[in-house]
Amino acid sequence: MSLLRVPFAFYRSGSSRGLFLQEEHVPARGAARERLLCKLMGSGVPGQVSGFGGLTGPTNKVMIVGRHSQSGWVTMDFNQVAVDVPKVDFSHGDCGNMLAAVGPFALEQGLVEPEINGQKATVRIHSANTGACYEAEVALNKHGVEYQGDTAVPGVPGTFAPVHLAAVGVAGSQTGALLPTGRSVDLLEADGLHWEATLVDFARALVVLDANAVLPAFGYSELTEITLEVARNDPKLCAALEAARRQASKAMGMGDCAGNSPKLALVAPTTEANSLACCYFVAPERQEMHPTIAMTAAQALGAACLLEGSVAWKALGKTPTVRRSMVIALSC
Known part of the structure; x- marks a missing residue:
């Protein structure tokens, strides 16, 4: 050879x-x-x-x-x-x-x-x-x-x-539109639970969920409780997130997402100004969280924060100015 x-x-x-x-x-x-x-x-x-x-x-x-x-x-x-x-x-x-x-x-x-x-x-x-x-x-x-x-x-x-x-020119990089459904908030259902979600595509197709709405049903009170180890050992949480991701994928025109896009993030408010907490999943189906966050996902999350009424906008607490930086605090 x-x-x-x-x-x-x-x-x-x-x-x-x-x-x-x-x-x-x-x-x-x-x-x-x-x-x-x-x-x-x-x-x-x-x-x-x-x-x-x-x-x-x-x-x-x-x-x-x-x-x-x-x-x-x-x-x-x-x-x-x-x-x-x-x-x-x-x-x-x-x-x-x-x-x-x-x-x-x-x-x-x-x-x-x-x-x-x-x-x-x-x-x-x-x-x-x-x-x-x-x-x-x-x-x-x-x-x-x-x-x-x-x-x-x-x-x-x-x-x-x-x-x-x-x-x-990264708006709609995977779906062709910044908001593939045309809305800043959509409703997803997983295992009988209903969650508001923002489905955004800015450098990356991303499903943004409110951690405070999602986690209590699985016995968690704060986003900081969700770590890499917790994700690896909570199949019920990850299965529900995967179900929501697959439903979001169809709504975004991406099919049954047999691959790993769109990605998914849980967000929550923090006590710091211009900051929101985030937990980013590479593949909920594999119970796999990212140890940090993909920078394309950070761009998508930043874009979502500029959309009034979106899940990320609500977590941040206000609309950031275009030139003002914001902090994404990672829970993992």
Whole structure:
């Protein structure tokens, strides 16, 4: 058997990590590419001992970056590789955490002629997953990309140079509309329970539920009680959330969501101004919570907070101004 050599970079990007590959070094989209990515990550192998995977969703990712026909642009193709089985989830959409390293990787590999402004380079990125466009502002030094800085990422030790990201045209990236049902609040039913939900699509299709309406039926009084371990050991809660997610998927025009989109988040008020608490589920069916939150989901949640009357708007307590930041406090 011949040895296949694939050049790569290994980045911690946001609160995720994974391989970064050049498009020209891998097969075109299809079965051959999927097999290669699964082999690189060790998917389906006990402990992923034969690959670069880290046994969790956030540490089992591959980003493929290519040249673009327009100057100053690159293409990206995100791949969420499974851990236990050799499979890629093509329903995932974009990954905001892995997006952070696309600009630095493209600059390091000479894939783009960026727009330079002093000690900053702007790399424009087109997503092959969703068609969305992003702008990444990357810090530079005299040698190239600057990685050292004072910016901290919660849950990640150390500080680093920031990468500023702007999303362009991400409304309706998976369904074609910011509000696929045309309403800021819909009613979902699960196991005889009725919950208000906001079904939003902004960088990611997301189902937003009020934690204070959902959790009491399962014996919880606060969102902070829901941890990764609790989710893994509460099949009744997760089954109800999965039923709501599947109902929401049909309402959003996404079918029976045999894949993993839309995602689901529980939100609740906090005592802090401009803040709401959040618990984000990767796949309720697998009783799998995210240890943090996908940045695309954070964008969707932020957009929902701007929609008067939405579940997120009610949890935040007011409409944030477009230029004011808000805090998403993670319960897990």
